[in-house]
Amino acid sequence: MNRRRGLLAIATVSAVMCTAGFMPSVSQAAGPGTGETELSYAEKHSLTAAEVSYINALNKEALALGRPGSPAAAQPGASASPGALVPADDDMVTPDAEPLSRMPDPYFASGGRAATGVSNYIRKWQQVYSLRGGTRQQMTESQREQLAYGCVGVTWVNSGPYPTNKLAFSYFDEDKYTELKSEGPGPGETQAEFEGRIAKESFDEEAGLDRAREVADVMNKALENSHSELEYITRLKAELAENDDALLGEDASSNFYSALRNTPSFRAADGGSYDPSKMKAVIYSKHFWSGQSGTADERKYGDPDAFRPDGETGLVDMSRDRNVSRSPAAEGESWINFDYGWLGDQAETSNDETVWTHANHYHAPNGSMGAMQVYESKFQNWSSGYADFDRGTYAITFIPRNWNTAPAKVTQGWPRQ
Numbered sequence: 128m129n130r131r132r133g134l135l136a137i138a139t140v141s142a143v144m145c146t147a148g149f150m151p152s153v154s155q156a157a158g159p160g161t162g163e164t165e166l167s168y169a170e171k172h173s174l175t176a177a178e179v180s181y182i183n184a185l186n187k188e189a190l191a192l193g194r195p196g197s198p199a200a201a202q203p204g205a206s207a208s209p210g211a212l213v214p215a216d217d218d219m220v221t222p223d224a225e226p227l228s229r230m231p232d233p234y235f236a237s238g239g240r241a242a243t244g245v246s247n248y249i250r251k252w253q254q255v256y257s258l259r260g261g262t263r264q265q266m267t268e269s270q271r272e273q274l275a276y277g278c279v280g281v282t283w284v285n286s287g288p289y290p291t292n293k294l295a296f297s298y299f300d301e302d303k304y305t306e307l308k309s310e311g312p313g314p315g316e317t318q319a320e321f322e323g324r325i326a327k328e329s330f331d332e333e334a335g336l337d338r339a340r341e342v343a344d345v346m347n348k349a350l351e352n353s354h355s356e357l358e359y360i361t362r363l364k365a366e367l368a369e370n371d372d373a374l375l376g377e378d379a380s381s382n383f384y385s386a387l388r389n390t391p392s393f394r395a396a397d398g399g400s401y402d403p404s405k406m407k408a409v410i411y412s413k414h415f416w417s418g419q420s421g422t423a424d425e426r427k428y429g430d431p432d433a434f435r436p437d438g439e440t441g442l443v444d445m446s447r448d449r450n451v452s453r454s455p456a457a458e459g460e461s462w463i464n465f466d467y468g469w470l471g472d473q474a475e476t477s478n479d480e481t482v483w484t485h486a487n488h489y490h491a492p493n494g495s496m497g498a499m500q501v502y503e504s505k506f507q508n509w510s511s512g513y514a515d516f517d518r519g520t521y522a523i524t525f526i527p528r529n530w531n532t533a534p535a536k537v538t539q540g541w542p543r544q
Contacts, residue, residue, distance in 0.1 A: 237502075
């Protein structure tokens with residue numbers, strides 16, 4: 128039986144959510160150019176400003192609860208007392224448990240993506256994503272509470288304690304930016320609008336994903352047969368030196384070198400237990416708005432200088448990411464703060480064949496928002512985004528090697544041909 132969550136007063140409503148890629152079917156990927164980039168999430172899904180703010184507040188809470196060190200930050204597979212995750216509203220519901228033996232139904236095609244209800248996603252997760260050492264696991268109540276937060280929950284339940292975004296990569300085409308800047312503002316376009324637009328157009332998400340996958344591959348080579356952090360770092364530096372990679376020059380205290388030791392599951396007895404060979408580097412994505420400082424007016428059009436990657440390493444300094452949404456530039460506008468998509472450790476050679484799992488909003492089958500939907504989207508649709516975002520980063524985190532987060536072949540849960 129669904130358990131209704133209790134009410135929590137939230138003082139501030141910042142923008143935070145799940146959007147960006149309401150995208151494609153795993154077997155029927157829609158290509159770019161569908162016009163989705165011109166729409167906001169609220170427009171696409173007919174949401175009021177109040178509903179957007181509500182979703183944002185819940186996702187902000189999920190981030191706080193998932194932060195390492197939080198009393199509620201239970202890893203997938205870990206036990207947690209009922210109510211460990213402080214509920215945010217009385218219409219948010221924890222999905223029912225699903226029998227471990229029940230196979231998922233095929234997803235349905237919707238808007239160029241594969242979509243399904245949260246209960247069916249739980250069934251699929253239990254069959255193909257829950258493997259721990261080759262054994263399927265039933266999704267626990269704590270994990271179902273995490274999942275109920277929507278896109279935040281999808282990444283959370285697959286990654287363990289919520290990722291900190293410290294190892295984020297992207298690609299900014301300086302030549303393209305210079306060329307666009309020489310054209311000047313278009314008719315009726317303000318200088319602020321112009322600068323924000325050309326910065327957004329100069330980010331290449333596929334190149335950013337390429338860089339993240341390249342770095343993750345190097346990390347995974349270094350993790351193999353390394354039974355101490357010193358062995359891992361030594362092998363990592365050797366791999367970087369062989370590839371003449373600029374990351375070799377990162378300071379010893381850099382997030383790049385300290386990421387493994389700062390991963391809770393690396394230290395956990397039922398995770399890595401301080402043995403790097405038991406861990407693997409995996410990838411997720413975050414879409415967000417660059418204009419997160421200054422006045423509300425300054426946050427309308429984005430900050431052309433914010434969250435640009437280092438030109439040599441591709442690393443993005445996310446320390447100033449405050450999960451603040453785009454400010455409305457006109458009456459009635461309502462923007463989402465961010466969206467997360469989960470890739471895991473998929474090995475497809477072509478980025479176009481990678482599949483990104485995300486969701487629409489928190490699970491409220493008896494409320495105005497309705498039940499949560501889970502989506503599986505091909506990369507081109509995921510990366511197309513919405514008007515809510517002008518930055519897309521591809522981040523690396525570490526999870527235990529025996530977690531099966533992204534099987535190369537799936538026979539259950541896809542749309543029928």
